[in-house]
Amino acid sequence: MNLYQIDKLRKAYGDKVIFDDVSLSIEHDDKIGIIGVNGAGKTTLLNVITGKDSPDNIEVIKSGKIRMEYLPQNPDISEELTVIEQIFRSESPVVKLVGEYEEILSRLEQNPDDASLQNEMSDITQKMDIQDAWGLESEAKKILTKLKITDFDKKMKELSGGQRKRVAMAGALIRPSDILILDEPTNHIDNDTIDFLEDHLKSMKTAILMVTHDRYFLDRVTNTIVELEGGKLYKHRGNYSKYLEIKQQRTSDLARIEEKKHRLYKKELEWIRKGVEARRTKQKARKDRFEELENNLDNSVREELDIDVASTRLGSKIIEAYDLCMSYPGKELFRDFTYTVNRSDRIGITGRNGMGKTTLLNILAGRQNPASGNVEFGDTVKIGYYTQESLDMDTELRAIEYIRETAEYITKKDGSKISASQMMENFLFDSTSQHTFIRNLSGGERRRLYLLKILMDSPNVLFLDEPTNDLDIETLSVLEEYLSYFDGPVITVSHDRYFLDKVCNRIFSFEDDGQILYTIGNYQDYQQRKKELQSQGAFSQQAKNPDDNSSGSADEEKNPKARKVRLSYNEQREYDALPGEIELLDKKLEGMHDQISKGGSDFAKLQSLMNEQETLEMKQNKKMERLEHLEKIFETSQNGYK
Numbered sequence: 001m002n003l004y005q006i007d008k009l010r011k012a013y014g015d016k017v018i019f020d021d022v023s024l025s026i027e028h029d030d031k032i033g034i035i036g037v038n039g040a041g042k043t044t045l046l047n048v049i050t051g052k053d054s055p056d057n058i059e060v061i062k063s064g065k066i067r068m069e070y071l072p073q074n075p076d077i078s079e080e081l082t083v084i085e086q087i088f089r090s091e092s093p094v095v096k097l098v099g100e101y102e103e104i105l106s107r108l109e110q111n112p113d114d115a116s117l118q119n120e121m122s123d124i125t126q127k128m129d130i131q132d133a134w135g136l137e138s139e140a141k142k143i144l145t146k147l148k149i150t151d152f153d154k155k156m157k158e159l160s161g162g163q164r165k166r167v168a169m170a171g172a173l174i175r176p177s178d179i180l181i182l183d184e185p186t187n188h189i190d191n192d193t194i195d196f197l198e199d200h201l202k203s204m205k206t207a208i209l210m211v212t213h214d215r216y217f218l219d220r221v222t223n224t225i226v227e228l229e230g231g232k233l234y235k236h237r238g239n240y241s242k243y244l245e246i247k248q249q250r251t252s253d254l255a256r257i258e259e260k261k262h263r264l265y266k267k268e269l270e271w272i273r274k275g276v277e278a279r280r281t282k283q284k285a286r287k288d289r290f291e292e293l294e295n296n297l298d299n300s301v302r303e304e305l306d307i308d309v310a311s312t313r314l315g316s317k318i319i320e321a322y323d324l325c326m327s328y329p330g331k332e333l334f335r336d337f338t339y340t341v342n343r344s345d346r347i348g349i350t351g352r353n354g355m356g357k358t359t360l361l362n363i364l365a366g367r368q369n370p371a372s373g374n375v376e377f378g379d380t381v382k383i384g385y386y387t388q389e390s391l392d393m394d395t396e397l398r399a400i401e402y403i404r405e406t407a408e409y410i411t412k413k414d415g416s417k418i419s420a421s422q423m424m425e426n427f428l429f430d431s432t433s434q435h436t437f438i439r440n441l442s443g444g445e446r447r448r449l450y451l452l453k454i455l456m457d458s459p460n461v462l463f464l465d466e467p468t469n470d471l472d473i474e475t476l477s478v479l480e481e482y483l484s485y486f487d488g489p490v491i492t493v494s495h496d497r498y499f500l501d502k503v504c505n506r507i508f509s510f511e512d513d514g515q516i517l518y519t520i521g522n523y524q525d526y527q528q529r530k531k532e533l534q535s536q537g538a539f540s541q542q543a544k545n546p547d548d549n550s551s552g553s554a555d556e557e558k559n560p561k562a563r564k565v566r567l568s569y570n571e572q573r574e575y576d577a578l579p580g581e582i583e584l585l586d587k588k589l590e591g592m593h594d595q596i597s598k599g600g601s602d603f604a605k606l607q608s609l610m611n612e613q614e615t616l617e618m619k620q621n622k623k624m625e626r627l628e629h630l631e632k633i634f635e636t637s638q639n640g641y642k
Contacts, residue, residue, distance in 0.1 A: 003028055003062070003063050004062055006023060006061075007059040009057070010056045011053075019045070020232070026207050028207055029223075031202075032208065032222060034211045035243075035473050036227055038443075040472075043073070043183055067176060068177060071180075080156070081156050083144065084140070085099065088171075094133050094136060095174075097133050098137050108121055140170065140171075143170045148193075149163060149166055160354070182210035185197060185217075190495055194497075215498040222240065225239070314343060315381075316378070317379075318341045318377075320376045321338060321341075321376075322374055323336050324370045327371055333510075334360060341491070343487075343488060344505070345489040346490050346505045346506065348506065348507050349509075350500065350510070380460070384454045384455065386464045388466040388469060395437065395439035397437070397438055399438060400420060400424060402449060403424060405453075407420060410458055423452060429449070451467065455482065460488040462490045464492035467479065507519040507525070507526040517529075520571065575631075589616050
């Protein structure tokens, strides 16, 4: 059944056209995910559908009176209301009825002998019976409890930002609706909450329309992907994985077509550039076809990103943390944390909100002192720190002026230069947006600009605090590709499971009682290990020192049969590949020795070669250490299975 339909939507702000001739239908069983780069109009589309913004030209078809429930990125919170009052703040008659019941109940608990209140309670109880509203009240409290909100009488002003978001979410989930609309619902909430939200949305019988950058969330909840690009809307049936398959095929087909066009263009260009006398003898129709071909060439297809930029030289000592402890009155965040950061580290820090993830990140970055313990930094360390705090930007600057404050050019690994403008293009700022005033950029575009500014400063160590919040999927793909080139350690706090899987090779997970569980591998490896530990009843003993470079408890190391330690799938692949990689580095080092011996008196060249030799040796040593570690796990697993 068609619940809602828009046809020929047009929306512009001044000269900037957001939509042009856009159509969208929503069926009763649709679970639609809207994607697109920041500034493409995702939130604007939601605002038009919900009536918060008016279109320039639109035809709307609705199926009768449909009920919409909207959870924006920044929900409207009344600070003086209690949690339960905020939940039942709605125009829905049944929801308002439950709200009135909760209000009378609260007053009656304070004045149990008040006869008028007793009469009001009797009346409202009858209405609740007639409306069969008891289930709604029960469902609301059940959802709040699952979202770890248990004090229903607490004032909203007393809650943290994350708690407020969860209360607003609970309200949106329990209010009756035909279409539930969500704008970035996973931003600023932890993975436990995301897991609950996924399961709940999948079980709901209502249609769902949401904007989110969380790719796992899209994969697990949606059955339709809507892509906004260039003012147009493209609808794909299936989840995010299916969308990627379709888009890859479409991109490949377009690339092949454009390649043929470019080959034909080059051929015709050679012809058209021949002398005037030669051209006079040629057909006019052919010249007309050339002009048409030239006008229709698509030069927007991006080649592989040119982001292989050099970072500041990094020495052997990077960051060493010893016996870090941190607590607040009544709450221990972590204790006895020791770790030595290595060049190849891609560390993801995860866990529920309020457990100390950002605190640990700040301490490791030297921005905050621990209660005890110390952190030492190498002399060559240059940290780039991406924070989730509010951005301090001069909004009267144009975007490119903001970037040029850091650098006009940066050096690539091969010694060549790349301009600020080129880097901005790589980070999805075209020539028009580069010269746009920051005040006119969307919130997501400002985050992307801020991220680029940090990277332009050529750091050799990156700290990222929730980098995926407010960034669109395409920007995330660019960031992930940049990190694959980055020649230094990356330490990130994130709840984005897809990002942690794609980027990380170490996971530090904040568990209960100040424990930090250390896992070699990505987020999926961590999830698997946590399940294994929980099934063995051994999880409570897993407060581990990451610098032990072990995957089990001390008891398990002494007795391998206590747990069947084995290589994960990714570790097995790594174990199999390492000998060949070490051998290849051996050959490269042999060639480097030959070049150095033939270097003669060219000191600059010799210095460059010796620096490169040092880098290769460090890389080889690291891989040999890693191979030795994996061999120990492999041998332990073999012994344990005998």
